[in-house]
Amino acid sequence: MNKKKRLNEIYKRLFSYFGRQYWWPGNSKFEIVLGAILTQNTNWINVEKAINNLKKGKALSAKKVFDMPIDKLALMIKPAGYFNLKAKRLKNFINLLFAEYAGRLSALFNQDLTALRQSLLSVNGIGEETADSIILYAAGLPVFVVDAYTKRVFSRHKFIAHSASYAETQKFFMENLSGNVRMFNEFHALIVRLGKEFCLKNKPRCGLCPIRRKV
DNA sequence: CACCAGGCAAGTA
């Protein structure tokens, strides 16, 4: 079986096993954008605590975050880790949103995928994965999100080179998956679900744990 | 105790 068929078969099996993942968790596009920045190298449980702090403080809106002093913002998102850094990153994004898009996500998202990606990447603190997460899960445009699990699993299973870059990995998925936004959404979520639940804890042949063991 | 979690940018060679 060729790579393309195998890749689509893997998606089918993951979906059959785990079912729909209902990503991105969150009740608004703004919450998704914040979550995307807050979850950088951080457990989602900790991100939820940070978002709950903002909810409890009735601060979960672009305007509220824009008006909030950065020190106060940092304190509220503390459970998400790297809180000083992430407070800056949130501010960087919000400042662009107000400077260029009148504080409206709908205005930011009202451009083609390439232009939107460039806009997001221009923010200090938004890299490729965060940008693509926002594009796919908040703007609903077709881009495949690549994360550490994706590279780890699919390089160890020889779909891509171990040295594959973000762009190369993304290209492989987007050129070989038969589906579109719906499938990109579910596939990335399923890969994360797989990583969360099925790492074999450093056993040989585990394609999920971060430590590379000889097989 | 060690190690990791849905990265990113800045510094170094």
Added chain:
DNA sequence: TACTTGCATGGT
């Protein structure tokens, strides 16, 4: 271009 390091809380 290709590493290395700082950032930080909370769970296992």
